[in-house]
Amino acid sequence: MDNRFGSKVILITGAGSGLGQASAIQVAKEGAKLSLVDLNGASLEETKNKVLEVAPKTEMILITANVADEKAVENYVNETVKYFGKIDGFFNNAGIEGKQNLTEDFGIDEFQKVVSVNLNGVFYGLKHVLKVMREQGFGSIVNTASVGGIRGVGSQSGYAASKHGVVGLTRNSGIEYGQYGISIKAIAPGAIMTPMVEGSLKQIDPENWEEVGKQFVEPNPMKRFGKPEEVGYLVAFLLSEQADFINATVIPIDGGQSYKY
């Protein structure tokens, strides 16, 4: 269990913050070599330092890239293979929430922006990583969907469309690639306390966002936010060989909220 990722290469997008950072730390603790991708280069340095605090020998490359740019995606995949020679696991995770609004008021540009990062970005990642994994004959992929990808949340047209799309891509590619020894799953986190959720609460009330947060989690069966490291444990398991037979499916991590009537 402790060394599930010894000699394994794990590629993570959105690795500079939140769920991507927590997952990088977890797999590095278990011996992984890391290729970390984010739009924000400074945040990648922060993740690198946090990883080295807990796993000082971690071999790691940092790649600043926009996942919504197909050429940049092709490049981060090529750079990873050039440096490490393979990709064992891919956490296809970078995403944004976008401005909340009623559907009729939802900005066209905003819709396109959210879809281009959350859906196109995940598709480009799958397209380029799957080519590598099919040739090598192994690999596991975890796409980040959301509870907003399996339920209606409201005020999030772009997010809902893109995250439901991520679930569709997961099912479609999982069916295609199982025969090549590759498993593809999605996670559907509920509210996990990361900078994204903090930003979301601040959209509702910038002054009293912590109070808004308390009310927000009241309907949750566990009455709290999830922690990034809890998602890190799940992602590590799903990327490990222990989860190879879990394919083309979506795993919620939300305290049970998405099953509540």
Ligand SMILES: NC(=O)c1ccc[n+]([C@@H]2O[C@H](COP(=O)([O-])OP(=O)(O)OC[C@H]3O[C@@H](n4cnc5c(N)ncnc54)[C@H](O)[C@@H]3O)[C@@H](O)[C@H]2O)c1
């Ligand atoms: N935190 C939650 O409650 C929650 C719930 C459900 C789903 N998610 C999903 O989890 C993923 C991670 O979210 P988080 O909460 O860690 O958010 P976060 O904002 O803390 O981290 C996201 C990271 O992605 C990077 N990023 C954003 N756009 C990018 C782009 N175009 N190219 C490359 N990198 C980019 C950001 O710079 C940031 O470092 C997202 O896909 C999000 O939709 C989060």
